[in-house]
Amino acid sequence: MSQHWLDEIAWNADGLVPVIAQEAGSGKVLMLAWMDREALQKTVDLGEAVYWSRSRAKLWHKGESSGHVQKVHEIRLDCDKDVVLLKVEQTGGIACHTGRHNCFFYRLEGEGWQAVEPVLKDPEEIYG
């Protein structure tokens, strides 16, 4: 019997793998989060991104409180089998908890980080 697809992943010492979420339509990189084995299995079963929250130490169904779920179009793995790439449809067009489209809104300009993406919705409105 062939090896289970979850066993082929090179999980790190904490049993996690970094996961890049990329918007399927725009190609924009939305965020990076982490998954354990259960999170990735649930992501496949549900068709929506489920991460492992390292700060809260529990499974995190992205969008469970905001409604901003990520519908999974495709799941990729890299050459070393230690990084996952999800191509997703971002419900609500907001991936970041700050109310921005994506999490990579600081741009290095000269000697400083500048926030260069607009807040689309007040976080208090999203989570309040």
Place this chain on the structure above:
Amino acid sequence: MSQHWLDEIAWNADGLVPVIAQEAGSGKVLMLAWMDREALQKTVDLGEAVYWSRSRAKLWHKGESSGHVQKVHEIRLDCDKDVVLLKVEQTGGIACHTGRHNCFFYRLEGEGWQAVEPVLKDPEEIYG
């Protein structure tokens, strides 16, 4: 005096940060690697991606042996300041050591990972 931009990054316990390299033109995600403080400073100084190789435990100027350097167009940081996104021009159109355009060439299909991107150049030809 304001904080140095390198000090604003939330380096992990090993003094590293994960770095996503994205092709500026196509928007494709090329790879994920790691940087320490020195690697990121050198990346800025050189205008080309310099990573920290965890397997070789040394700085790694991407393309130093293959010629496939990554010219940096933009440097982004995420909301938690613990993930960097580089927008790069990939010299030679090959980011992966397997000779493929990018490292995310395994796609989950049913219960297995399938290699779905072509090898553009024989690795022996690249590194031999």
